[in-house]
Amino acid sequence: MLKWLVAVIILVAAIVGLSVGLGGGKGAAVSVVGSTSIQPFAEMLAQEFEKSHPGQYVEVQGGGSTAGIQAAANDIAEIGMCSRALKVEECGLFTPVVIAQDGLAVVVHPSNKVDGVSLEQVRKIFAGDLVNWRQVGGEDRPIRLITREEGSGTREAFTKLVMHKARISRKALTQESNGAVKELVKHDPCAVGYMSLGLVQGELKSLAVDGVPPTTAAVTSGQYPLVRPFLFVTTGPPSERAQAFIDYVLSPEAQALLEKEGLVRAK
Amino acid sequence: MRPWRSIAAWWTNFRASPREVRKERCIGGALMLTALSAISGLALITAFIFKEGVPIITKVGLGDFILSSNWYPLEGEFGILPMIAGSIAVTLGAMVIGVVFGLACAVLLTQFVRPGIVAIMKPSIELLAGIPSVVYGFIGVVILVPFIRDYLGGPGLSVLAASVVLGVMVLPTVTSISIDALQAVPRSFREGSIALGATEWQTTHGVVLKAARSGIVAAVILGMGRAVGETMAVIMVAGNTIDIPHSLLDPVRTLTSNIALEMGYSAGDHRKALFATGVVLFVIIMILNTIALTVSRRRAGKAQSR
Incomplete structure:
Protein backbone atom coordinates (compact mmCIF):
# COMPACT_ATOMS: atom_id res chain seq x y z
CA MET A 1 0.00 0.00 0.00
CA LEU A 2 2.71 2.42 1.00
CA LYS A 3 4.67 1.52 -2.12
CA TRP A 4 1.68 2.39 -4.26
CA LEU A 5 1.28 5.69 -2.56
CA VAL A 6 4.92 6.56 -3.15
CA ALA A 7 4.60 5.50 -6.79
CA VAL A 8 1.56 7.74 -7.29
CA ILE A 9 3.31 10.69 -5.69
CA ILE A 10 6.38 10.22 -7.89
CA LEU A 11 4.16 9.96 -10.98
CA VAL A 12 2.32 13.18 -10.15
CA ALA A 13 5.58 14.97 -9.46
CA ALA A 14 7.01 13.72 -12.76
CA ILE A 15 3.98 14.93 -14.73
CA VAL A 16 4.06 18.35 -13.10
CA GLY A 17 7.83 18.65 -13.62
CA LEU A 18 7.60 17.54 -17.22
CA SER A 19 4.82 19.95 -18.12
CA VAL A 20 6.67 22.84 -16.52
CA GLY A 21 9.83 21.87 -18.40
CA LEU A 22 8.05 21.52 -21.75
CA GLY A 23 6.05 24.69 -21.28
CA GLY A 24 9.24 26.72 -21.26
CA GLY A 25 10.50 25.09 -24.46
CA LYS A 26 8.29 26.63 -27.15
CA GLY A 27 9.32 30.24 -26.77
CA ALA A 28 10.44 30.54 -30.37
CA ALA A 29 7.02 31.24 -31.90
CA ASP A 102 -12.28 44.62 -45.09
CA GLY A 103 -15.74 45.32 -46.42
CA LEU A 104 -18.70 44.28 -44.30
CA ALA A 105 -21.13 42.49 -46.56
CA VAL A 106 -24.87 42.39 -45.89
CA VAL A 107 -25.67 38.84 -46.92
CA VAL A 108 -28.91 37.09 -47.85
CA HIS A 109 -29.98 33.71 -49.24
CA PRO A 110 -29.14 33.35 -52.98
CA SER A 111 -32.85 33.00 -53.80
CA ASN A 112 -33.68 36.40 -52.31
CA LYS A 113 -35.06 38.77 -54.98
CA VAL A 114 -33.70 41.90 -53.29
CA ASP A 115 -30.46 43.15 -54.87
CA GLY A 116 -29.72 46.32 -52.99
CA VAL A 117 -30.83 48.41 -50.05
CA SER A 118 -29.99 51.82 -48.72
CA LEU A 119 -27.86 52.24 -45.60
CA GLU A 120 -30.97 53.64 -43.92
CA GLN A 121 -32.88 50.47 -44.79
CA VAL A 122 -30.11 48.25 -43.42
CA ARG A 123 -30.34 50.15 -40.14
CA LYS A 124 -34.13 49.83 -40.04
CA ILE A 125 -33.94 46.14 -40.89
CA PHE A 126 -31.51 45.39 -38.08
CA ALA A 127 -33.32 47.66 -35.63
CA GLY A 128 -36.42 45.57 -36.26
CA ASP A 129 -38.43 48.38 -37.87
CA LEU A 130 -38.70 46.65 -41.24
CA VAL A 131 -39.94 43.11 -40.74
CA ASN A 132 -40.90 41.85 -44.19
CA TRP A 133 -38.83 41.59 -47.37
CA ARG A 134 -41.80 43.15 -49.23
CA GLN A 135 -40.98 46.45 -47.50
CA VAL A 136 -37.63 46.63 -49.32
CA GLY A 137 -38.89 45.38 -52.68
CA GLY A 138 -38.64 41.64 -52.21
CA GLU A 139 -41.07 38.77 -51.83
CA ASP A 140 -43.64 38.51 -49.06
CA ARG A 141 -41.46 36.80 -46.48
CA PRO A 142 -40.57 37.73 -42.94
CA ILE A 143 -37.08 39.11 -42.40
CA ARG A 144 -35.00 36.96 -40.07
CA LEU A 145 -32.09 38.83 -38.53
CA ILE A 146 -28.81 37.15 -37.77
CA THR A 147 -26.28 39.03 -35.72
CA ARG A 148 -23.02 38.37 -33.93
CA GLU A 149 -22.55 38.21 -30.18
CA GLU A 150 -21.99 41.29 -28.05
CA GLY A 151 -18.29 42.18 -28.09
CA SER A 152 -17.49 40.72 -31.50
CA GLY A 153 -15.30 43.00 -33.64
CA THR A 154 -17.56 42.44 -36.63
CA ARG A 155 -20.61 43.39 -34.58
CA GLU A 156 -18.93 46.48 -33.18
CA ALA A 157 -17.81 47.60 -36.63
CA PHE A 158 -21.32 47.00 -37.97
CA THR A 159 -22.91 48.90 -35.08
CA LYS A 160 -20.58 51.82 -35.61
CA LEU A 161 -20.94 51.96 -39.40
CA VAL A 162 -24.64 51.19 -39.71
CA MET A 163 -26.60 51.43 -36.51
CA HIS A 164 -25.19 54.63 -34.99
CA LYS A 165 -27.44 55.24 -31.95
CA ALA A 166 -30.00 52.55 -32.84
CA ARG A 167 -29.81 49.13 -31.23
CA ILE A 168 -29.82 45.83 -33.02
CA SER A 169 -33.21 44.20 -32.44
CA ARG A 170 -33.26 41.70 -29.67
CA LYS A 171 -35.22 39.34 -31.89
CA ALA A 172 -32.04 38.77 -33.87
CA LEU A 173 -30.53 35.30 -33.81
CA THR A 174 -27.03 35.40 -32.40
CA GLN A 175 -24.25 33.29 -33.87
CA GLU A 176 -20.73 33.14 -32.60
CA SER A 177 -18.65 33.18 -35.76
CA ASN A 178 -18.63 34.32 -39.39
CA GLY A 179 -18.86 30.64 -40.33
CA ALA A 180 -22.02 30.08 -38.28
CA VAL A 181 -23.68 33.20 -39.75
CA LYS A 182 -22.82 31.97 -43.23
CA GLU A 183 -24.15 28.47 -42.55
CA LEU A 184 -27.45 29.86 -41.31
CA VAL A 185 -27.97 32.37 -44.14
CA LYS A 186 -27.06 29.75 -46.72
CA HIS A 187 -29.98 27.55 -45.66
CA ASP A 188 -32.64 30.07 -44.70
CA PRO A 189 -34.42 32.03 -47.48
CA CYS A 190 -35.69 34.63 -44.99
CA ALA A 191 -32.36 35.38 -43.35
CA VAL A 192 -30.17 38.45 -43.48
CA GLY A 193 -26.82 38.75 -41.77
CA TYR A 194 -23.56 40.64 -42.00
CA MET A 195 -20.07 39.30 -42.24
CA SER A 196 -16.56 39.88 -43.49
CA LEU A 197 -16.62 40.37 -47.26
CA GLY A 198 -13.47 38.28 -47.56
CA LEU A 199 -15.29 35.24 -46.19
CA VAL A 200 -18.48 35.39 -48.30
CA GLN A 201 -16.98 33.47 -51.23
CA GLY A 202 -19.92 33.26 -53.58
CA GLU A 203 -22.25 30.93 -51.68
CA LEU A 204 -24.37 33.82 -50.43
CA LYS A 205 -25.78 36.90 -52.08
CA SER A 206 -24.27 40.17 -50.86
CA LEU A 207 -26.58 43.16 -51.15
CA ALA A 208 -25.52 46.43 -52.72
CA VAL A 209 -25.64 49.21 -50.16
CA ASP A 210 -26.69 52.69 -51.38
CA GLY A 211 -26.41 51.34 -54.92
CA VAL A 212 -22.79 50.18 -54.58
CA PRO A 213 -22.21 46.44 -54.76
CA PRO A 214 -19.57 45.24 -52.29
CA THR A 215 -16.64 44.52 -54.55
CA THR A 216 -12.95 44.82 -53.82
CA ALA A 217 -12.80 47.74 -56.24
CA ALA A 218 -15.64 49.58 -54.51
CA VAL A 219 -14.02 49.04 -51.12
CA THR A 220 -10.65 50.30 -52.39
CA SER A 221 -12.12 53.39 -53.96
CA GLY A 222 -14.05 54.15 -50.80
CA GLN A 223 -17.45 54.10 -52.53
CA TYR A 224 -18.75 51.14 -50.55
CA PRO A 225 -19.81 52.57 -47.19
CA LEU A 226 -19.19 49.60 -44.89
CA VAL A 227 -15.43 49.29 -44.53
CA ARG A 228 -13.42 48.49 -41.43
CA MET B 1 -2.54 28.02 22.70
CA ARG B 2 -5.34 25.49 22.25
CA PRO B 3 -4.60 24.22 18.73
CA TRP B 4 -0.89 23.99 19.53
CA ARG B 5 -1.54 21.94 22.60
CA SER B 6 -3.84 19.57 20.76
CA ILE B 7 -1.30 19.12 17.97
CA ALA B 8 1.39 18.35 20.57
CA ALA B 9 -0.93 15.86 22.24
CA TRP B 10 -1.68 14.25 18.91
CA TRP B 11 2.05 13.96 18.16
CA THR B 12 2.89 12.27 21.50
CA ASN B 13 0.01 9.91 20.98
CA PHE B 14 1.19 9.21 17.44
CA ARG B 15 4.76 8.41 18.53
CA ALA B 16 3.56 6.20 21.30
CA SER B 17 1.39 4.06 19.02
CA PRO B 18 2.74 0.86 17.42
CA ARG B 19 4.37 0.85 13.99
CA GLU B 20 1.41 -0.68 12.15
CA VAL B 21 -0.98 1.89 13.52
CA ARG B 22 1.40 4.70 12.57
CA LYS B 23 1.59 3.41 9.03
CA GLU B 24 -2.17 3.28 8.72
CA ARG B 25 -2.43 6.77 10.10
CA CYS B 26 0.01 8.01 7.44
CA ILE B 27 -2.00 6.42 4.65
CA GLY B 28 -5.20 7.81 6.10
CA GLY B 29 -3.62 11.23 6.26
CA ALA B 30 -2.43 11.08 2.66
CA LEU B 31 -5.87 10.05 1.43
CA MET B 32 -7.41 12.82 3.50
CA LEU B 33 -5.04 15.26 1.83
CA THR B 34 -6.08 14.22 -1.70
CA ALA B 35 -9.74 14.40 -0.76
CA LEU B 36 -9.23 17.83 0.74
CA SER B 37 -7.43 19.10 -2.34
CA ALA B 38 -10.41 18.11 -4.50
CA ILE B 39 -12.78 19.91 -2.15
CA SER B 40 -10.54 22.95 -1.86
CA GLY B 41 -10.56 23.14 -5.67
CA LEU B 42 -14.33 23.38 -5.53
CA ALA B 43 -14.14 25.95 -2.75
CA LEU B 44 -11.67 28.07 -4.72
CA ILE B 45 -13.84 28.01 -7.83
CA THR B 46 -16.90 28.97 -5.82
CA ALA B 47 -15.08 31.77 -4.04
CA PHE B 48 -13.70 33.08 -7.33
CA ILE B 49 -17.06 33.09 -9.11
CA PHE B 50 -18.68 34.91 -6.22
CA LYS B 51 -15.82 37.37 -5.82
CA GLU B 52 -16.02 38.31 -9.51
CA GLY B 53 -19.78 38.21 -9.85
CA VAL B 54 -21.32 39.56 -6.67
CA PRO B 55 -19.96 43.17 -6.86
CA ILE B 56 -21.66 43.78 -10.19
CA ILE B 57 -24.93 42.36 -8.88
CA THR B 58 -24.84 44.76 -5.93
CA LYS B 59 -23.87 47.59 -8.29
CA VAL B 60 -26.74 46.95 -10.71
CA GLY B 61 -29.11 45.82 -7.96
CA LEU B 62 -30.31 42.24 -7.62
CA GLY B 63 -33.82 43.14 -8.78
CA ASP B 64 -32.61 44.91 -11.92
CA PHE B 65 -30.13 42.17 -12.67
CA ILE B 66 -32.63 39.34 -12.47
CA LEU B 67 -35.84 41.08 -13.56
CA SER B 68 -34.75 43.44 -16.33
CA SER B 69 -34.76 42.19 -19.88
CA ASN B 70 -32.30 44.78 -21.22
CA TRP B 71 -28.99 43.07 -21.86
CA TYR B 72 -26.76 45.66 -23.51
CA PRO B 73 -23.49 44.89 -21.74
CA LEU B 74 -21.42 47.40 -23.70
CA GLU B 75 -23.77 50.18 -22.66
CA GLY B 76 -23.79 49.09 -19.05
CA GLU B 77 -27.24 47.49 -18.97
CA PHE B 78 -27.23 44.05 -17.46
CA GLY B 79 -30.61 42.35 -17.27
CA ILE B 80 -30.66 38.59 -17.53
CA LEU B 81 -34.39 37.88 -17.35
CA PRO B 82 -34.53 36.62 -20.98
CA MET B 83 -31.72 34.19 -20.24
CA ILE B 84 -33.36 32.94 -17.06
CA ALA B 85 -36.62 32.49 -18.98
CA GLY B 86 -34.65 30.76 -21.74
CA SER B 87 -32.98 28.35 -19.35
CA ILE B 88 -36.30 27.51 -17.71
CA ALA B 89 -38.11 27.02 -21.03
CA VAL B 90 -35.42 24.81 -22.51
CA THR B 91 -35.03 22.79 -19.31
CA LEU B 92 -38.76 22.19 -18.95
CA GLY B 93 -38.96 21.11 -22.57
CA ALA B 94 -36.03 18.78 -22.11
CA MET B 95 -37.55 17.29 -18.97
CA VAL B 96 -40.87 16.58 -20.71
CA ILE B 97 -39.02 14.60 -23.36
CA GLY B 98 -36.35 13.12 -21.08
CA VAL B 99 -38.71 12.07 -18.31
CA VAL B 100 -41.39 10.56 -20.53
CA PHE B 101 -38.90 8.48 -22.50
CA GLY B 102 -36.47 7.86 -19.65
CA LEU B 103 -39.09 6.72 -17.18
CA ALA B 104 -40.91 4.59 -19.76
CA CYS B 105 -37.60 2.98 -20.57
CA ALA B 106 -36.78 2.34 -16.92
CA VAL B 107 -40.22 0.80 -16.26
CA LEU B 108 -39.90 -1.43 -19.30
CA LEU B 109 -36.41 -2.59 -18.37
CA THR B 110 -37.19 -3.33 -14.73
CA GLN B 111 -40.70 -4.74 -14.99
CA PHE B 112 -41.47 -6.20 -18.36
CA VAL B 113 -38.45 -7.73 -20.07
CA ARG B 114 -36.08 -10.62 -19.50
CA PRO B 115 -32.78 -9.82 -17.76
CA GLY B 116 -30.87 -10.74 -20.92
CA ILE B 117 -32.40 -7.82 -22.80
CA VAL B 118 -31.73 -5.48 -19.87
CA ALA B 119 -28.07 -6.45 -20.01
CA ILE B 120 -27.90 -5.15 -23.58
CA MET B 121 -30.25 -2.16 -23.39
CA LYS B 122 -29.13 -0.55 -20.16
CA PRO B 123 -25.47 -0.16 -21.17
CA SER B 124 -26.46 1.13 -24.59
CA ILE B 125 -28.62 3.85 -23.03
CA GLU B 126 -25.79 4.71 -20.69
CA LEU B 127 -23.51 4.95 -23.71
CA LEU B 128 -25.56 8.00 -24.77
CA ALA B 129 -23.91 9.84 -21.90
CA GLY B 130 -20.51 9.26 -23.46
CA ILE B 131 -21.28 11.07 -26.72
CA PRO B 132 -19.73 14.57 -26.63
CA SER B 133 -22.26 17.38 -26.54
CA VAL B 134 -20.86 19.02 -29.69
CA VAL B 135 -21.90 15.91 -31.57
CA TYR B 136 -25.46 16.25 -30.28
CA GLY B 137 -25.40 19.91 -31.26
CA PHE B 138 -24.07 19.11 -34.69
CA ILE B 139 -26.74 16.49 -35.34
CA GLY B 140 -29.30 19.00 -34.10
CA VAL B 141 -28.08 21.69 -36.50
CA VAL B 142 -27.79 19.42 -39.51
CA ILE B 143 -30.96 17.34 -39.13
CA LEU B 144 -33.35 18.70 -36.52
CA VAL B 145 -33.13 22.44 -37.19
CA PRO B 146 -33.82 22.26 -40.96
CA PHE B 147 -36.65 19.81 -40.24
CA ILE B 148 -38.30 22.23 -37.82
CA ARG B 149 -37.73 25.19 -40.17
CA ASP B 150 -39.24 23.40 -43.16
CA TYR B 151 -42.18 21.63 -41.52
CA LEU B 152 -43.14 23.68 -38.48
CA GLY B 153 -41.99 27.18 -39.46
CA GLY B 154 -39.90 29.77 -37.66
CA PRO B 155 -36.12 29.92 -37.83
CA GLY B 156 -35.64 26.30 -36.80
CA LEU B 157 -33.20 27.30 -34.10
CA SER B 158 -35.69 27.20 -31.27
CA VAL B 159 -36.83 26.14 -27.82
CA LEU B 160 -38.16 22.98 -29.44
CA ALA B 161 -34.85 22.06 -31.08
CA ALA B 162 -32.92 22.69 -27.88
CA SER B 163 -35.46 20.74 -25.83
CA VAL B 164 -35.28 17.70 -28.08
CA VAL B 165 -31.48 17.68 -28.12
CA LEU B 166 -31.28 18.17 -24.35
CA GLY B 167 -34.04 15.63 -23.79
CA VAL B 168 -31.94 13.00 -25.49
CA MET B 169 -28.90 14.12 -23.53
CA VAL B 170 -30.59 13.71 -20.13
CA LEU B 171 -32.05 10.31 -21.04
CA PRO B 172 -29.13 8.29 -19.64
CA THR B 173 -29.18 10.18 -16.32
CA VAL B 174 -32.92 9.85 -15.88
CA THR B 175 -33.07 6.26 -17.07
CA SER B 176 -30.23 4.79 -15.08
CA ILE B 177 -31.11 6.48 -11.79
CA SER B 178 -34.79 5.52 -12.24
CA ILE B 179 -33.74 1.93 -12.92
CA ASP B 180 -31.79 1.90 -9.67
CA ALA B 181 -34.78 3.32 -7.80
CA LEU B 182 -37.17 0.77 -9.32
CA GLN B 183 -34.83 -2.12 -8.62
CA ALA B 184 -34.54 -1.02 -5.01
CA VAL B 185 -38.26 -1.69 -4.48
CA PRO B 186 -38.42 -4.97 -2.51
CA ARG B 187 -39.61 -7.99 -4.51
CA SER B 188 -42.18 -8.70 -1.83
CA PHE B 189 -44.13 -5.53 -2.75
CA ARG B 190 -44.54 -6.74 -6.29
CA GLU B 191 -45.25 -10.33 -5.37
CA GLY B 192 -47.78 -9.27 -2.78
CA SER B 193 -49.62 -7.12 -5.28
CA ILE B 194 -49.71 -9.86 -7.91
CA ALA B 195 -50.88 -12.34 -5.27
CA LEU B 196 -53.77 -10.03 -4.44
CA GLY B 197 -54.92 -10.35 -8.04
CA ALA B 198 -53.61 -7.09 -9.51
CA THR B 199 -52.48 -7.15 -13.13
CA GLU B 200 -48.86 -6.44 -14.07
CA TRP B 201 -49.68 -2.88 -15.08
CA GLN B 202 -51.74 -2.21 -11.95
CA THR B 203 -48.83 -3.52 -9.91
CA THR B 204 -46.35 -1.35 -11.78
CA HIS B 205 -48.14 1.94 -11.54
CA GLY B 206 -50.01 1.38 -8.30
CA VAL B 207 -47.26 -0.19 -6.22
CA VAL B 208 -43.76 -0.20 -7.73
CA LEU B 209 -43.79 3.34 -9.13
CA LYS B 210 -45.31 4.71 -5.92
CA ALA B 211 -42.70 2.98 -3.79
CA ALA B 212 -39.88 4.26 -6.00
CA ARG B 213 -41.30 7.77 -6.23
CA SER B 214 -38.64 9.63 -4.31
CA GLY B 215 -35.85 7.95 -6.26
CA ILE B 216 -37.54 8.90 -9.50
CA VAL B 217 -37.91 12.49 -8.33
CA ALA B 218 -34.17 12.52 -7.58
CA ALA B 219 -33.50 11.17 -11.10
CA VAL B 220 -35.62 13.91 -12.64
CA ILE B 221 -33.90 16.64 -10.65
CA LEU B 222 -30.42 15.41 -11.44
CA GLY B 223 -31.43 15.28 -15.10
CA MET B 224 -32.66 18.86 -14.74
CA GLY B 225 -29.28 19.89 -13.37
CA ARG B 226 -27.62 18.40 -16.39
CA ALA B 227 -30.06 20.18 -18.75
CA VAL B 228 -29.60 23.57 -17.07
CA GLY B 229 -25.83 23.25 -17.23
CA GLU B 230 -25.44 22.05 -20.80
CA THR B 231 -23.87 24.68 -23.06
CA MET B 232 -22.32 23.66 -26.33
CA ALA B 233 -25.23 21.78 -27.85
CA VAL B 234 -27.61 24.53 -26.76
CA ILE B 235 -25.56 27.31 -28.35
CA MET B 236 -25.65 25.42 -31.61
CA VAL B 237 -29.41 24.81 -31.78
CA ALA B 238 -31.13 27.47 -29.65
CA GLY B 239 -30.54 30.60 -31.78
CA ASN B 240 -29.33 32.66 -28.79
CA THR B 241 -31.79 35.54 -29.17
CA ILE B 242 -31.94 37.87 -26.18
CA ASP B 243 -35.70 37.81 -26.04
CA ILE B 244 -38.22 36.01 -23.89
CA PRO B 245 -39.67 33.19 -26.03
CA HIS B 246 -43.40 33.25 -26.73
CA SER B 247 -43.72 29.92 -28.49
CA LEU B 248 -41.86 26.64 -28.83
CA LEU B 249 -40.60 27.78 -32.22
CA ASP B 250 -39.00 30.99 -30.94
CA PRO B 251 -35.24 31.10 -30.48
CA VAL B 252 -33.83 31.54 -26.97
CA ARG B 253 -30.61 32.15 -25.12
CA THR B 254 -29.86 30.27 -21.92
CA LEU B 255 -27.69 31.39 -19.00
CA THR B 256 -24.90 29.03 -19.97
CA SER B 257 -24.86 30.06 -23.62
CA ASN B 258 -24.81 33.71 -22.57
CA ILE B 259 -21.57 33.10 -20.69
CA ALA B 260 -19.96 30.96 -23.36
CA LEU B 261 -20.92 33.24 -26.26
CA GLU B 262 -19.62 36.47 -24.85
CA MET B 263 -16.81 35.34 -22.60
CA GLY B 264 -14.05 35.48 -25.16
CA TYR B 265 -14.77 39.10 -25.97
CA SER B 266 -15.80 40.59 -22.71
CA ALA B 267 -13.85 42.99 -20.57
CA GLY B 268 -14.45 45.01 -17.39
CA ASP B 269 -18.03 45.14 -16.16
CA HIS B 270 -19.20 42.97 -19.04
CA ARG B 271 -16.94 40.15 -17.88
CA LYS B 272 -18.06 40.61 -14.29
CA ALA B 273 -21.69 40.46 -15.43
CA LEU B 274 -20.95 37.13 -17.08
CA PHE B 275 -19.52 35.88 -13.80
CA ALA B 276 -22.68 37.16 -12.13
CA THR B 277 -24.66 35.11 -14.66
CA GLY B 278 -22.54 32.22 -13.42
CA VAL B 279 -23.48 33.03 -9.83
CA VAL B 280 -27.18 32.83 -10.72
CA LEU B 281 -26.60 29.53 -12.52
CA PHE B 282 -24.60 28.25 -9.57
CA VAL B 283 -27.40 29.08 -7.16
CA ILE B 284 -30.00 27.40 -9.39
CA ILE B 285 -27.94 24.23 -9.68
CA MET B 286 -27.18 24.19 -5.94
CA ILE B 287 -30.91 24.42 -5.22
CA LEU B 288 -31.67 21.58 -7.64
CA ASN B 289 -28.94 19.38 -6.19
CA THR B 290 -30.03 20.07 -2.64
CA ILE B 291 -33.58 19.07 -3.50
CA ALA B 292 -32.30 15.90 -5.16
CA LEU B 293 -30.15 15.07 -2.14
CA THR B 294 -32.89 15.66 0.42
CA VAL B 295 -35.40 13.65 -1.57
CA SER B 296 -33.07 10.70 -1.99
CA ARG B 297 -31.93 10.91 1.63
CA ARG B 298 -35.54 10.84 2.76
CA ARG B 299 -35.91 7.69 0.71
CA ALA B 300 -32.91 6.14 2.44
CA GLY B 301 -34.39 7.05 5.83
CA LYS B 302 -37.70 5.40 4.91
CA ALA B 303 -35.95 2.27 3.73
CA GLN B 304 -34.20 1.96 7.07
CA SER B 305 -37.34 2.41 9.11
CA ARG B 306 -39.05 -0.34 7.16
Missing part, protein backbone atom coordinates in the same frame (compact mmCIF):
# COMPACT_ATOMS: atom_id res chain seq x y z
CA VAL A 30 5.49 34.69 -32.31
CA SER A 31 2.01 34.51 -30.80
CA VAL A 32 -0.77 36.28 -32.67
CA VAL A 33 -4.13 36.27 -30.89
CA GLY A 34 -7.51 37.85 -31.48
CA SER A 35 -10.30 38.45 -33.99
CA THR A 36 -11.88 35.38 -35.52
CA SER A 37 -12.47 37.44 -38.68
CA ILE A 38 -8.74 37.96 -39.20
CA GLN A 39 -7.76 34.52 -37.93
CA PRO A 40 -8.14 32.58 -41.20
CA PHE A 41 -6.12 35.19 -43.09
CA ALA A 42 -3.46 35.36 -40.39
CA GLU A 43 -3.17 31.56 -40.40
CA MET A 44 -2.62 31.56 -44.13
CA LEU A 45 -0.02 34.32 -43.87
CA ALA A 46 1.69 32.51 -40.99
CA GLN A 47 2.06 29.40 -43.12
CA GLU A 48 3.55 31.37 -45.99
CA PHE A 49 5.80 33.25 -43.60
CA GLU A 50 7.14 30.03 -42.09
CA LYS A 51 7.83 28.70 -45.57
CA SER A 52 9.79 31.75 -46.65
CA HIS A 53 11.49 32.36 -43.27
CA PRO A 54 12.81 28.98 -42.15
CA GLY A 55 13.37 28.69 -38.40
CA GLN A 56 10.76 31.32 -37.50
CA TYR A 57 7.37 30.31 -36.22
CA VAL A 58 4.05 32.09 -35.86
CA GLU A 59 1.25 30.79 -33.69
CA VAL A 60 -2.23 32.09 -34.52
CA GLN A 61 -5.15 31.84 -32.09
CA GLY A 62 -8.71 33.14 -32.21
CA GLY A 63 -10.73 34.40 -29.27
CA GLY A 64 -12.08 37.69 -30.57
CA SER A 65 -10.96 41.27 -31.02
CA THR A 66 -11.34 42.25 -27.39
CA ALA A 67 -9.53 39.11 -26.24
CA GLY A 68 -6.75 39.92 -28.70
CA ILE A 69 -6.36 43.43 -27.35
CA GLN A 70 -6.35 42.15 -23.79
CA ALA A 71 -3.80 39.48 -24.67
CA ALA A 72 -1.52 42.13 -26.18
CA ALA A 73 -2.00 44.39 -23.16
CA ASN A 74 -1.11 41.59 -20.72
CA ASP A 75 1.85 40.41 -22.81
CA ILE A 76 0.18 37.03 -23.32
CA ALA A 77 0.43 37.59 -27.06
CA GLU A 78 3.01 39.62 -28.92
CA ILE A 79 0.52 40.73 -31.54
CA GLY A 80 -3.21 41.21 -30.99
CA MET A 81 -5.60 41.02 -33.95
CA CYS A 82 -8.48 43.47 -33.95
CA SER A 83 -11.19 43.68 -36.60
CA ARG A 84 -12.53 47.10 -35.67
CA ALA A 85 -11.12 50.58 -35.13
CA LEU A 86 -9.57 51.03 -31.69
CA LYS A 87 -11.78 52.69 -29.09
CA VAL A 88 -10.74 56.07 -27.73
CA GLU A 89 -9.55 54.63 -24.43
CA GLU A 90 -7.49 52.00 -26.26
CA CYS A 91 -5.71 54.41 -28.58
CA GLY A 92 -3.06 55.58 -26.12
CA LEU A 93 -2.06 52.08 -25.05
CA PHE A 94 -1.41 50.36 -28.35
CA THR A 95 0.43 50.80 -31.60
CA PRO A 96 -1.96 49.68 -34.34
CA VAL A 97 -0.82 48.61 -37.78
CA VAL A 98 -3.50 48.41 -40.48
CA ILE A 99 -2.81 45.16 -42.33
CA ALA A 100 -5.81 45.32 -44.65
CA GLN A 101 -9.22 46.83 -45.19
CA PRO A 229 -9.72 48.10 -40.79
CA PHE A 230 -8.01 44.85 -39.85
CA LEU A 231 -5.43 45.75 -37.22
CA PHE A 232 -2.38 44.17 -35.66
CA VAL A 233 -1.83 45.83 -32.30
CA THR A 234 1.24 45.75 -30.11
CA THR A 235 2.11 47.49 -26.89
CA GLY A 236 5.09 49.70 -27.59
CA PRO A 237 7.59 48.73 -30.27
CA PRO A 238 7.24 45.06 -31.28
CA SER A 239 10.04 42.55 -30.66
CA GLU A 240 12.38 41.78 -33.54
CA ARG A 241 10.65 38.56 -34.57
CA ALA A 242 7.18 40.08 -34.24
CA GLN A 243 8.37 42.98 -36.40
CA ALA A 244 9.63 40.47 -39.00
CA PHE A 245 6.12 38.98 -39.25
CA ILE A 246 4.47 42.41 -39.42
CA ASP A 247 6.91 43.46 -42.15
CA TYR A 248 6.11 40.30 -44.06
CA VAL A 249 2.34 40.91 -43.76
CA LEU A 250 2.77 44.42 -45.15
CA SER A 251 5.03 43.27 -48.00
CA PRO A 252 3.58 43.44 -51.54
CA GLU A 253 3.73 39.66 -51.75
CA ALA A 254 1.58 39.09 -48.65
CA GLN A 255 -0.76 41.95 -49.56
CA ALA A 256 -1.33 40.33 -52.94
CA LEU A 257 -2.26 37.09 -51.14
CA LEU A 258 -4.74 38.95 -48.95
CA GLU A 259 -6.21 40.63 -52.00
CA LYS A 260 -6.64 37.27 -53.67
CA GLU A 261 -8.58 36.10 -50.62
CA GLY A 262 -10.99 39.00 -50.94
CA LEU A 263 -9.54 41.66 -48.66
CA VAL A 264 -8.39 45.09 -49.70
CA ARG A 265 -4.79 46.30 -49.44
CA ALA A 266 -3.77 48.46 -46.55
CA LYS A 267 -3.19 51.99 -47.78
